[in-house]
Amino acid sequence: MKHILTIIDKEWSEVFRNKMVLFTTIFIPLIFTVLPLVMLLITNQAMGDISSTSTADVPIEFLAVCGSEMTGGECMQIYIINQFLLLFLMIPVIVPVTIAAYSIVGEKTTHSLEPLLATPLTTMELLAGKSLAAAIPAIIVGWLSFGLFLLGLPILGVSRAVISYIIGPTWLLAILIGGPLMAIASVNFAIYLSSRVNDPRVAEQISALLIVPILGLMFAQIAGVIVINIIVMLSFIGGMILFDIGMIYLGSTIFQRESILTRWK
Amino acid sequence: MIETKNLTKIFKIKKGDDIQAVVGLTLSITEGEVFGFLGPNGAGKTTTVRMLTSLIGATSGSALVNGFVVGEEDQEIRRSVGILTESPGLYEQLSASKNLEIYANLYDVEDVDKQVGKYLKLLGLWSRRDDPVGSFSKGMRQKLSIARSLLHEPRLLFLDEPTTNLDPESARLVRLFIEDLRSQGRTIFMCTHNLNEADQLCDRIGIFKTHLITVDTPTNLRRKIYGRKVVFHLREINPGWTSRISSLAGVQEVECVDQKLVVALEDPERINPQIIRFLVEEGADLQFVGELRHSLEDIYLQAMNDSEDKVESL
Numbered sequence: 002m003k004h005i006l007t008i009i010d011k012e013w014s015e016v017f018r019n020k021m022v023l024f025t026t027i028f029i030p031l032i033f034t035v036l037p038l039v040m041l042l043i044t045n046q047a048m049g050d051i052s053s054t055s056t057a058d059v060p061i062e063f064l065a066v067c068g069s070e071m072t073g074g075e076c077m078q079i080y081i082i083n084q085f086l087l088l089f090l091m092i093p094v095i096v097p098v099t100i101a102a103y104s105i106v107g108e109k110t111t112h113s114l115e116p117l118l119a120t121p122l123t124t125m126e127l128l129a130g131k132s133l134a135a136a137i138p139a140i141i142v143g144w145l146s147f148g149l150f151l152l153g154l155p156i157l158g159v160s161r162a163v164i165s166y167i168i169g170p171t172w173l174l175a176i177l178i179g180g181p182l183m184a185i186a187s188v189n190f191a192i193y194l195s196s197r198v199n200d201p202r203v204a205e206q207i208s209a210l211l212i213v214p215i216l217g218l219m220f221a222q223i224a225g226v227i228v229i230n231i232i233v234m235l236s237f238i239g240g241m242i243l244f245d246i247g248m249i250y251l252g253s254t255i256f257q258r259e260s261i262l263t264r265w266k
Numbered sequence: 267m268i269e270t271k272n273l274t275k276i277f278k279i280k281k282g283d284d285i286q287a288v289v290g291l292t293l294s295i296t297e298g299e300v301f302g303f304l305g306p307n308g309a310g311k312t313t314t315v316r317m318l319t320s321l322i323g324a325t326s327g328s329a330l331v332n333g334f335v336v337g338e339e340d341q342e343i344r345r346s347v348g349i350l351t352e353s354p355g356l357y358e359q360l361s362a363s364k365n366l367e368i369y370a371n372l373y374d375v376e377d378v379d380k381q382v383g384k385y386l387k388l389l390g391l392w393s394r395r396d397d398p399v400g401s402f403s404k405g406m407r408q409k410l411s412i413a414r415s416l417l418h419e420p421r422l423l424f425l426d427e428p429t430t431n432l433d434p435e436s437a438r439l440v441r442l443f444i445e446d447l448r449s450q451g452r453t454i455f456m457c458t459h460n461l462n463e464a465d466q467l468c469d470r471i472g473i474f475k476t477h478l479i480t481v482d483t484p485t486n487l488r489r490k491i492y493g494r495k496v497v498f499h500l501r502e503i504n505p506g507w508t509s510r511i512s513s514l515a516g517v518q519e520v521e522c523v524d525q526k527l528v529v530a531l532e533d534p535e536r537i538n539p540q541i542i543r544f545l546v547e548e549g550a551d552l553q554f555v556g557e558l559r560h561s562l563e564d565i566y567l568q569a570m571n572d573s574e575d576k577v578e579s580l
Contacts, residue, residue: 003374004371007368007371011368014360111355112351112352113355114355115351116349116355116369116414119319119344119349120344120369120373121341121344121374122372258322259321262316262321262322263322
């Protein structure tokens with residue numbers, strides 16, 4: 002455990018001096034938090050009296066999510082805000098990519114990997130340290146962003162019914178479990194790539210592909226193909242658990258000290 | 267301390283396109299010895315160090331390092347040896363003490379602060395301990411890397427090109443520190459291109475190019491490759507002396523160079539007095555007598571040429 006903590010300490014000491022990492026860790030989550038709040042503010046103003054708004058503009062597939070006790074305006078707000086839920090799932094994907102992508106290939110380019118691998122550190126300790134160093138900030142930032150978002154809801158005058166929906170099982174599962182699972186997937190994918198390529202930028206760019214399935218989910222919901230409800234969220238979490246297990250297995254089996262030290266092209 | 271038997275490393279690049287980096291290395295290095303591993307770029311020196319420090323596996327053969335079997339007890343080997351890699355590989359944005367702290371923790375050093383402080387002071391980096399390593403000169407970085415390799419007090423140390431790219435003053439400081447390590451009885455396996463350095467520091471030298479060409483003490487290597495030659499500095503030379511000295515038993519060759527007679531001898535300790543007696547009796551003004559000492563560079567180049575000739579003749 003001491004070795005893992007040392008690696009985490011080393012990664013954080015080094016990586017948070019990098020302005021680019023600070024930008025992706027603070028600025029992007031902040032935008033993703035403010036954006037849904039702004040959308041809520043706009044919809045509040047646009048709809049005027051929220052209780053008298055009709056549900057006619059809400060896709061039929063979505064009405065089941067709202068339930069019978071909500072007004073049309075509230076249902077519309079939930080429909081809009083549900084698109085932004087996926088932004089909170091993107092935070093744990095985007096934030097750790099820079100850290101994780103740099104973690105192996107960055108050390109390779111600065112030649113600091115060889116002395117590190119020459120220590121009694123085991124491969125599992127190294128990978129666990131690097132994964133946690135990248136995943137922990139992402140998970141914390143994701144949760145903090147959601148916390149800030151929740152704090153902003155009453156200030157904007159969002160109704161109790163909408164708030165209840167947001168702190169309901171679908172969103173909480175997404176934020177508390179889906180987010181960390183996305184972070185683990187992102188980090189392990191980036192570390193896997195990072196040990197296969199020789200340029201941190203390449204690892205970073207390819208890792209960003211993980212956003213694509215989330216965007217797909219977002220567009221599918223906007224198009225009315227699917228509605229993100231508890232069933233969809235549980236399926237998503239189940240799929241992510243399998244994906245994470247696969248990525249961790251792949252990362253640990255593919256990480257060969259020898260090939261990383263000797264294969265440069 | 268180190269025992270290798272037919273240690274071989276072949277890198278598989280593509281099917282049928284293998285690179286033989288190290289072939290059949292058999293070597294024995296005893297405790298307290300400073301061993302110089304000399305060879306051109308790409309000879310396989312770094313690959314050998316990587317195998318012996320359990321960074322990469324061997325294709326065939328075996329090796330024992332500090333009593334541990336390479337490929338089987340790799341964790342124990344990594345724990346018990348220190349390594350200075352070819353590139354310092356430090357964390358540039360972190361301070362000197364933070365760099366050492368990280369490694370002290372990874373090597374499970376008990377009193378981290380004490381060890382870090384000890385080596386920062388020993389290597390003259392104490393006053394710069396809080397400065398980022400990125401602001402350090404090459405010499406300072408190299409010293410910090412040496413400190414890093416010593417934090418866990420290994421008895422066996424691998425130094426890969428310890429003075430490469432250093433200015434003469436920094437190189438001298440590093441050499442003095444290596445001498446200090448030798449005086450502490452540590453075993454040092456040193457790869458270097460600096461032949462004077464190897465001559466100065468190493469008890470034995472191995473000349474290597476994919477396979478071990480020769481290994482011995484610098485003195486014995488000189489004798490093996492060039493034989494033993496004695497130089498007699500004279501005020502004037504009588505041309506007749508050359509043939510008469512040649513006829514003495516044990517004299518292999520006599521050369522006349524400027525005002526010097528260069529005599530190749532099997533056993534100078536036994537024959538020198540006879541030659542001196544002869545020269546004095548002949549009325550020669552003998553100014554100095556000394557053994558001709560070839561530079562290690564000559565020996566190295568000669569060994570390399572001999573090795574290439576051998577390969578060509580095969």
